[in-house]
Amino acid sequence: MALEWTDSLDAVDWEELSALYKVALGDKSAANLNIVFTNSRYRCFVHEDGRIVGVGRALADGVDTSYVCDVAVLPQYQGSGLGKQIVAKLVALSHGHKKILLYAVPGKEPFYRKFGFRRMKTAMAIFDNQELARERGYLDLD
Numbered sequence: 582m583a584l585e586w587t588d589s590l591d592a593v594d595w596e597e598l599s600a601l602y603k604v605a606l607g608d609k610s611a612a613n614l615n616i617v618f619t620n621s622r623y624r625c626f627v628h629e630d631g632r633i634v635g636v637g638r639a640l641a642d643g644v645d646t647s648y649v650c651d652v653a654v655l656p657q658y659q660g661s662g663l664g665k666q667i668v669a670k671l672v673a674l675s676h677g678h679k680k681i682l683l684y685a686v687p688g689k690e691p692f693y694r695k696f697g698f699r700r701m702k703t704a705m706a707i708f709d710n711q712e713l714a715r716e717r718g719y720l721d722l723d
Contacts, residue, residue, distance in 0.1 A: 584663070585628045586670075590619060593626065594633070601633055605653040617651070623674040625667050634658050637667040639675055647675035649683040665695075672696055687718035 595611035598618075602609040618624055618638055627635035635654040641647035649671045654664045675681045682704075685693050690700065708714040715722060 583629075584634070587626050587628070588624050589626075590624075593618070597633055598636065601636065601655055602651075602653050605655060605659075606651070609651075623647070623671055625670050627663060627667065635663045635667050637671050639671045639681075641675055641678060643678075645679050647671075647678040647681045649675065649681060664692075668693070668696055684719070 593615075595615045598614050599609055599611040602614070620640070621638035622641040622643070623639040625635070625637045626633055635652075635658060637649065637652035639647045639649045649668065652664060652667050652671070654661075654667070672681060681698075682701075683693060683698060684704070684706070685698075690698075706714070706720070708719070711720065714720045
């Protein structure tokens, strides 16, 4: 069956989406996913046979900045080009913003370079668990 794309929140099964993140990207509760996707300007849900197989979103202000985040694909669809399609769609939707940002899982930077993303010298972050962020390679040890 063909993949079906939508940006609608109307029929999202938040528990199913949470399960996708658990196997593809990390624990994200259904309640929190509902909040973040509802507050995102752009979003992509990809279904096959009624099941969510890929997803992504972008927080954007409409002029200055769009932040691509939470791109996830079920493991059995990884390597199929679906993740590339989701990122490309979010980048296209973000066109016209002065900058499009994202932060990548360490080691995945080459994937995002294909879209034109480059490492920033001044990006900084405060994580709710700074030590875990360091352990996962998101923060320098300074």
